[in-house]
Amino acid sequence: MKLLRILCAAFVTLSLVGCSKQASESNDSSIKVVATANPHAILLEEVKPLLKEKGYDLEIIETDDYYMPNEAVNSKDADANFFQHIPFFNHETSQNGYDLVSLGAVHIEPFGFYSKVVKDVNDLNDGATIIISNSIADHGRILAILEDHDLLTLKDGVDAMSATVSDIDENPLNLVFKEVKPELLVASFEQEEGDLVAINGNYAIQAGLNPSEDAVILETASSDNPYANIVACRSEDANNPKLRALIDALTSDTIKSFIESKWSNGSVLPVSK
Numbered sequence: 001m002k003l004l005r006i007l008c009a010a011f012v013t014l015s016l017v018g019c020s021k022q023a024s025e026s027n028d029s030s031i032k033v034v035a036t037a038n039p040h041a042i043l044l045e046e047v048k049p050l051l052k053e054k055g056y057d058l059e060i061i062e063t064d065d066y067y068m069p070n071e072a073v074n075s076k077d078a079d080a081n082f083f084q085h086i087p088f089f090n091h092e093t094s095q096n097g098y099d100l101v102s103l104g105a106v107h108i109e110p111f112g113f114y115s116k117v118v119k120d121v122n123d124l125n126d127g128a129t130i131i132i133s134n135s136i137a138d139h140g141r142i143l144a145i146l147e148d149h150d151l152l153t154l155k156d157g158v159d160a161m162s163a164t165v166s167d168i169d170e171n172p173l174n175l176v177f178k179e180v181k182p183e184l185l186v187a188s189f190e191q192e193e194g195d196l197v198a199i200n201g202n203y204a205i206q207a208g209l210n211p212s213e214d215a216v217i218l219e220t221a222s223s224d225n226p227y228a229n230i231v232a233c234r235s236e237d238a239n240n241p242k243l244r245a246l247i248d249a250l251t252s253d254t255i256k257s258f259i260e261s262k263w264s265n266g267s268v269l270p271v272s273k
Helices: 002-018 037-053 068-074 086-096 136-148 182-190 201-206 241-250 253-262
Strands: 030-035 057-062 080-085 100-108 112-114 129-133 168-170 176-180 196-199 229-234
Touching: 030 037, 030 068, 030 241, 037 057, 037 080, 037 100, 037 201, 037 241, 037 253, 068 080, 068 086, 068 100, 068 229, 080 086, 080 241, 086 100, 086 136, 086 229, 100 241, 112 201, 129 136, 129 182, 136 196, 176 182, 182 196, 182 201, 196 201, 229 241, 241 253
Parallel strands: 030 057, 030 080, 129 176, 129 196
Antiparallel strands: 080 229, 100 229, 112 196
């Protein structure tokens, strides 16, 4: 499994380097976007004909790596990326000094907690293990959901968006938190490695899970959710016509209707302007 992930990462890297010249030097009609597979790449495939009508050719580079896409855009190996929510974006740009900006929000993927051990949160035993992403940007979101379900409380004055496990005040069930890489969350669920597994929306969808039916706990989603997924690009390209065409296509009524039809179970929700 580890070797497979290494080979996949190497393939994506070679694709970025070898498919064409750097994005900044590519043809003005080409738009190169790095994205995770589901639902991001699916949505990008859907906007291809819309962009074609505007005279643009969309090239999609798929990856399951959460850390490569921002680096690829910052280093001009891609024009934009589409895979992350705002807190993750803010954390990554701050930590790495990336000169990137958000072009706008497209959709929300409600976060879910899944289990092969319990069917209801009331069935959790003292000392239950909660498996979470090792992406710190996800921790506040996960803890806020657990707090909403009275499983813990955060310390007074803590911003839920930036909270970590160390910010927990009360933990009546003595929940134990175990971190794994985001791409391994589904495997942890399948192998029953924890009582609850908090799985990112795109990985849950890719694994064939139905959030509204399969999640023991499901995040309440709304259009003003701070965890909306965005398209990011270099700040110098924020007003580039081809990238404006990209975000306009992704937030069009056509794509909103597509999202509502394809993910009618509510696992993906379009963001209202």
